[in-house]
Amino acid sequence: MKIAVIPGDGIGPEVIDQAVRTLHEVAPAIDTSYFDLGARNFRETGRLLAPETLDEIRHHDAILLGAIGDPTVPAGTLERGILLEMRFALDHHINLRPTKTMPGAPRVLAGDVNVDLLVVREGTEGPYTGNGGALRVGTPHEVATEVSVNTRFGVDRLLREAFERAAVRRQRLTIVHKPNVLAFAGSLWTRAADDLSALYPDVEVDHMLVDAAMLHLVTTPARFDVIATDNLFGDLITDLTSALGGGVGLAASANIDGSRRNPGMFEPVHGSAPDIAGRGVADPTAAILSVVLMLHHLGLSREANAIDQAVQDHIASRGPESCSTEEIGERIRSRVGS
Amino acid sequence: MKIAVIPGDGIGPEVIDQAVRTLHEVAPAIDTSYFDLGARNFRETGRLLAPETLDEIRHHDAILLGAIGDPTVPAGTLERGILLEMRFALDHHINLRPTKTMPGAPRVLAGDVNVDLLVVREGTEGPYTGNGGALRVGTPHEVATEVSVNTRFGVDRLLREAFERAAVRRQRLTIVHKPNVLAFAGSLWTRAADDLSALYPDVEVDHMLVDAAMLHLVTTPARFDVIATDNLFGDLITDLTSALGGGVGLAASANIDGSRRNPGMFEPVHGSAPDIAGRGVADPTAAILSVVLMLHHLGLSREANAIDQAVQDHIASRGPESCSTEEIGERIRSRVGS
Numbered sequence: 071m072k073i074a075v076i077p078g079d080g081i082g083p084e085v086i087d088q089a090v091r092t093l094h095e096v097a098p099a100i101d102t103s104y105f106d107l108g109a110r111n112f113r114e115t116g117r118l119l120a121p122e123t124l125d126e127i128r129h130h131d132a133i134l135l136g137a138i139g140d141p142t143v144p145a146g147t148l149e150r151g152i153l154l155e156m157r158f159a160l161d162h163h164i165n166l167r168p169t170k171t172m173p174g175a176p177r178v179l180a181g182d183v184n185v186d187l188l189v190v191r192e193g194t195e196g197p198y199t200g201n202g203g204a205l206r207v208g209t210p211h212e213v214a215t216e217v218s219v220n221t222r223f224g225v226d227r228l229l230r231e232a233f234e235r236a237a238v239r240r241q242r243l244t245i246v247h248k249p250n251v252l253a254f255a256g257s258l259w260t261r262a263a264d265d266l267s268a269l270y271p272d273v274e275v276d277h278m279l280v281d282a283a284m285l286h287l288v289t290t291p292a293r294f295d296v297i298a299t300d301n302l303f304g305d306l307i308t309d310l311t312s313a314l315g316g317g318v319g320l321a322a323s324a325n326i327d328g329s330r331r332n333p334g335m336f337e338p339v340h341g342s343a344p345d346i347a348g349r350g351v352a353d354p355t356a357a358i359l360s361v362v363l364m365l366h367h368l369g370l371s372r373e374a375n376a377i378d379q380a381v382q383d384h385i386a387s388r389g390p391e392s393c394s395t396e397e398i399g400e401r402i403r404s405r406v407g408s
Numbered sequence: 409m410k411i412a413v414i415p416g417d418g419i420g421p422e423v424i425d426q427a428v429r430t431l432h433e434v435a436p437a438i439d440t441s442y443f444d445l446g447a448r449n450f451r452e453t454g455r456l457l458a459p460e461t462l463d464e465i466r467h468h469d470a471i472l473l474g475a476i477g478d479p480t481v482p483a484g485t486l487e488r489g490i491l492l493e494m495r496f497a498l499d500h501h502i503n504l505r506p507t508k509t510m511p512g513a514p515r516v517l518a519g520d521v522n523v524d525l526l527v528v529r530e531g532t533e534g535p536y537t538g539n540g541g542a543l544r545v546g547t548p549h550e551v552a553t554e555v556s557v558n559t560r561f562g563v564d565r566l567l568r569e570a571f572e573r574a575a576v577r578r579q580r581l582t583i584v585h586k587p588n589v590l591a592f593a594g595s596l597w598t599r600a601a602d603d604l605s606a607l608y609p610d611v612e613v614d615h616m617l618v619d620a621a622m623l624h625l626v627t628t629p630a631r632f633d634v635i636a637t638d639n640l641f642g643d644l645i646t647d648l649t650s651a652l653g654g655g656v657g658l659a660a661s662a663n664i665d666g667s668r669r670n671p672g673m674f675e676p677v678h679g680s681a682p683d684i685a686g687r688g689v690a691d692p693t694a695a696i697l698s699v700v701l702m703l704h705h706l707g708l709s710r711e712a713n714a715i716d717q718a719v720q721d722h723i724a725s726r727g728p729e730s731c732s733t734e735e736i737g738e739r740i741r742s743r744v745g746s
């Protein structure tokens with residue numbers, strides 16, 4: 071098996087180093103090839119993601135990515151040109167973002183609320199399609215538009231994945247959208263969910279307005295099992311759920327092409343965090359848990375579980391002192407297989 | 409002074425009854441005219457908001473609204489046909505939603521975090537303009553779009569209000585958008601904020617991605633003073649902030665035309681809550697606090713403060729038992745002026 075590793079910007083290389091070393095602890099035979107994408111490469115070559123690079127990446131079994139984004143490059147250039155470019159080119163229409171409170175992890179909510187949910191976020195439609203425009207830019211008469219594009223095909227394949235995931239979890243699926251205002255897209259989501267639910271009689275389906283979801287996620291998070299939602303709503307919801315699960319330091323995500331024609335991309339939910347980059351203080355746990363998602367996706371569940379258990383043991387037993395990136399990686403690795 | 413009262417649907421009439429009685433406690437001379445808008449009127453007359461009704465409402469000094477929305481009417485019909493119609497027709501481009509933790513109010517966050525922030529949400533642009541469309545509806549090839557429309561004019565007038573509000577609070581303004589993905593609208597917001605900030609040297613401006621804002625609101629809410637954001641992001645953020653402030657039972661909002669050519673509309677953030685309607689258990693506090701915002705806007709600050717203080721005293725002293733709508737109203741009124 072061959073993994074394409076993209077360390078990226080900021081803290082990306084630091085956390086990916088720990089993640090790859092942890093991967094090799096459980097699966098020493100997995101090959102890794104490194105791709106230097108991000109700010110440095112862009113500054114040196116003026117290129118974001120060259121077609122031939124994408125082609126090479128395509129011929130791997132999975133992609134492990136650190137983070138993309140740098141303050142010295144105009145906002146969004148790298149994110150759109152590399153990260154989103156890959157998600158779209160590799161048809162990563164399924165974005166899985168699980169949250170589960172772990173004993174020992176920080177808790178932001180009052181009371182002893184356990185959260186165990188999975189957000190199934192659409193990855194190739196919605197307001198992320200780049201279908202915007204602007205006129206009279208820089209004048210008092212500037213108009214800027216952003217277009218959310220939604221197709222029955224795209225919503226159906228996302229929802230089918232969400233139903234499948236709910237069926238093997240607690241059989242509760244919450245469809246989150248805003249049909250009372252976004253009438254066209256919202257109605258499409260609602261009808262697609264209603265039609266599919268006939269095929270999954272055991273899954274209880276609930277429709278929730280996205281604003282109400284923000285509220286319920288912090289007041290009654292235990293009501294959620296699987297949440298299916300659009301690209302932008304999923305982006306907002308999963309930063310919130312990552313906070314509920316102990317912070318972005320622990321939140322992992324999987325970008326998947328459901329047809330499996332393209333390799334999946336596994337990445338921490340956090341960004342490149344330029345403010346703490348290079349200081350060796352970034353928490354590599356989210357990157358390491360992204361390896362867990364990757365191993366599960368590759369069918370290597372024994373290896374995935376070994377790392378997952380090591381992470382949980384580490385978090386349950388760690389003290390209040392803050393550890394360096396290297397120390398956290400070491401402590402997790404020392405527990406793998408022990 | 410004349411107030412147009414729209415009790416609306418569900419719990420709307422119940423909470424508005426308490427709100428109007430509380431208003432009359434401090435300002436007995438204020439006239440109220442009632443407008444029967446919502447599900448019942450729609451079912452009986454087939455009309456949502458008739459032009460002549462809107463004209464009558466226009467000739468009031470302010471509007472007090474309960475809630476709009478009913479499960480027996482297709483999702484969004486009443487919200488778009490009445491509530492949003494009014495916000496747009498009366499050019500309510502400024503939507504103010506304050507959150508302040510009150511002693512005695514429920515807390516969702518761990519630790520003793522105080523929240524004191526004001527969301528200044530744009531009200532007449534963004535994805536709320538109804539600029540969507542759909543084709544091949546009901547077929548596997550359906551495409552549905554939603555268009556977010558943003559103008560320099562609209563963003564400027566919203567941001568100017570946000571800067572003004574920040575200047576008389578703690579001089580911190582956080583601009584919340586998603587320029588790394590929504591490049592056209594995001595860039596417009598960023599440039600407008602940067603240009604205006606030259607006129608307000610004392611206000612410290614911070615740009616924050618909307619996803620990051622969701623996280624920071626629950627991990628470090630004390631960092632926020634004034635948040636300026638777009639219509640849809642503001643919708644999501646303010647359901648979250650209302651949870652932080654003790655729940656939707658306590659969250660009030662003001663829809664204002666900054667030019668003051670049209671009357672402002674004051675309403676609780678909560679919806680019509682059909683599940684508990686008619687049972688006399690809805691919390692009228694958010695509606696009563698909407699009267700406080702209304703009185704402030706009308707320049708009746710003494711009267712506003714009297715109710716505000718009564719609400720705070722009531723919340724600080726109430727026991728754990730749950731009270732009826734009527735009891736809460738009575739208890740607050742008994743403290744007004746005492």
Ligand SMILES: CC(C)[C@H](C(=O)O)[C@@H](O)C(=O)O
Pocket residue numbers: 149150153154305339341588589619
């Ligand atoms: C970096 C950015 C483009 C990205 C997104 O908006 O999807 C990130 O926030 C995420 O959630 O993975």
Ligand SMILES: CC(C)[C@H](C(=O)O)[C@@H](O)C(=O)O
Pocket residue numbers: 250251281487488491492643677
């Ligand atoms: C009812 C709905 C149209 C409305 C909105 O989306 O603005 C509500 O959620 C609000 O926040 O006032």
